[in-house]
Amino acid sequence: MKEEQKTEQVILDAAEIEFLDKGFGLTKTTEIAARAGVNHALLHYYFRTKENLFEKVFEKKVHELSDSLLTIIGKDCPFLDRVKGGIEAHFDFIASNPKLPHFIFNELIQNPRRLDKCKPFIAPVIAAVYKTMQDGITKAVSEGKIRDIDPMHLMYDIVSMNVVVFMMQPVIGEVIELEGKEYGEFLKQRKVENVETILSRLRV
Amino acid sequence: MKEEQKTEQVILDAAEIEFLDKGFGLTKTTEIAARAGVNHALLHYYFRTKENLFEKVFEKKVHELSDSLLTIIGKDCPFLDRVKGGIEAHFDFIASNPKLPHFIFNELIQNPRRLDKCKPFIAPVIAAVYKTMQDGITKAVSEGKIRDIDPMHLMYDIVSMNVVVFMMQPVIGEVIELEGKEYGEFLKQRKVENVETILSRLRV
DNA sequence: TGCATGTTTAACAACGGTGTTAAACATAAG
DNA sequence: CTTATGTTTAACACCGTTGTTAAACATGCA
Numbered sequence: 001m002k003e004e005q006k007t008e009q010v011i012l013d014a015a016e017i018e019f020l021d022k023g024f025g026l027t028k029t030t031e032i033a034a035r036a037g038v039n040h041a042l043l044h045y046y047f048r049t050k051e052n053l054f055e056k057v058f059e060k061k062v063h064e065l066s067d068s069l070l071t072i073i074g075k076d077c078p079f080l081d082r083v084k085g086g087i088e089a090h091f092d093f094i095a096s097n098p099k100l101p102h103f104i105f106n107e108l109i110q111n112p113r114r115l116d117k118c119k120p121f122i123a124p125v126i127a128a129v130y131k132t133m134q135d136g137i138t139k140a141v142s143e144g145k146i147r148d149i150d151p152m153h154l155m156y157d158i159v160s161m162n163v164v165v166f167m168m169q170p171v172i173g174e175v176i177e178l179e180g181k182e183y184g185e186f187l188k189q190r191k192v193e194n195v196e197t198i199l200s201r202l203r204v
Numbered sequence: 205m206k207e208e209q210k211t212e213q214v215i216l217d218a219a220e221i222e223f224l225d226k227g228f229g230l231t232k233t234t235e236i237a238a239r240a241g242v243n244h245a246l247l248h249y250y251f252r253t254k255e256n257l258f259e260k261v262f263e264k265k266v267h268e269l270s271d272s273l274l275t276i277i278g279k280d281c282p283f284l285d286r287v288k289g290g291i292e293a294h295f296d297f298i299a300s301n302p303k304l305p306h307f308i309f310n311e312l313i314q315n316p317r318r319l320d321k322c323k324p325f326i327a328p329v330i331a332a333v334y335k336t337m338q339d340g341i342t343k344a345v346s347e348g349k350i351r352d353i354d355p356m357h358l359m360y361d362i363v364s365m366n367v368v369v370f371m372m373q374p375v376i377g378e379v380i381e382l383e384g385k386e387y388g389e390f391l392k393q394r395k396v397e398n399v400e401t402i403l404s405r406l407r408v
Numbered sequence: 409t410g411c412a413t414g415t416t417t418a419a420c421a422a423c424g425g426t427g428t429t430a431a432a433c434a435t436a437a438g
Numbered sequence: 439c440t441t442a443t444g445t446t447t448a449a450c451a452c453c454g455t456t457g458t459t460a461a462a463c464a465t466g467c468a
Binding site for chain 2: 026196
Binding site for chain 1: 456457458
């Protein structure tokens with residue numbers, strides 16, 4: 001029975017890699033099985049359909065992505081420091097999961113029906129982040145520490161800056177080398193730049 | 205012969221819509237034919253293969269997207285005004301072609317071989333924008349009008365802010381209504397916010 | 409020992425998508 | 439009128455993918 005769970009997990013791990021790479025529509029169950037080092041009949045034995053298997057992976061990934069928004073609200077400290085920490089934490093998360101945003105966007109575009117299933121647990125997270133930010137902003141503004149900003153726009157600013165870096169990585173990776181920079185070095189600079197840009201927007 | 209070109213164009217237009225929506229892998233040639241109001245045999249008569257048809261569409265789209273970078277360099281005027289105009293023009297372009305960035309990224313991820321074919325005409329555009337920006341920045345910095353910034357980062361900042369708005373539209377569209385805002389209104393605000401954020405980053 | 413469960417093997421059915429072909433038809437141009 | 443070309447119809451071959459099934463095997467547990 002331990003063996004049983006282990007195999008299921010091996011298949012799930014393989015499926016995660018394949019789905020994240022190619023999306024639902026272009027992933028072949030046979031290749032998942034091959035990656036898992038397992039017969040393709042066994043995959044159907046455990047999950048019956050590709051759709052079932054996908055949903056398990058997808059839900060997990062949606063949770064990971066929406067939870068990542070929570071990293072934007074960091075520890076309790078002066079607002080600007082908090083935003084800085086939040087941006088950096090979020091940046092690091094995306095750096096560790098570079099394919100995640102594109103994967104989620106793509107699946108939701110390709111099959112909007114999935115949106116209904118995950119809206120219930122995305123919405124509260126956004127609402128929570130929104131509220132926490134709102135409080136922080138109101139306080140910091142009243143203290144004259146920052147300029148006013150709609151929390152939704154601040155979230156968009158942060159997510160935009162952090163996400164695009166990694167979405168464009170496969171495309172720009174080689175081109176950037178033409179400029180003589182290592183891509184790793186560029187990423188480091190980019191993190192600093194993202195923080196600096198958002199903070200500039202906030203500073204009075 | 206006029207008829208001939210017209211039909212070819214009708215097919216290309218239909219293909220463009222389908223490919224932009226679903227990507228190469230998930231688009232069916234039969235559906236392209238159906239949308240074009242044309243028999244599916246005729247499609248093969250004109251283009252022989254799905255791949256051929258796709259390449260025609262893809263090249264056109266890559267050109268559109270890379271050329272859009274040129275809109276960032278607007279008319280000749282004080283640097284900050286120029287950047288403002290550039291951001292707005294770029295924003296408007298993406299607004300008119302909201303599916304374009306995701307489409308291009310997706311195809312290049314799915315089939316990196318395509319990158320080689322379009323790198324030759326993307327690279328010069330980036331280089332041109334880079335150089336023009338570099339000149340503008342150097343001058344404005346020496347006049348004490350802006351803080352220094354790497355042109356590549358400035359490009360990234362602008363593209364990031366503008367692109368994500370429309371990439372997340374299908375996902376966030378409904379959620380944002382919960383906040384009581386019209387999405388159209390949100391977009392208008394977003395355009396202002398993008399300009400403001402970038403300009404804040406530049407101002408001394 | 410024997411049973412239950414996990415796993416493999418191998419073959420198969422069903423389906424859908426790509427691309428081909430041949431025959432018929434429409435129509436404009438010579 | 440005749441020919442060339444664009445177009446439709448309908449049928450087809452080919453292939454890959456999903457999902458199923460039956461039989462055999464391995465292994466641990468009763």
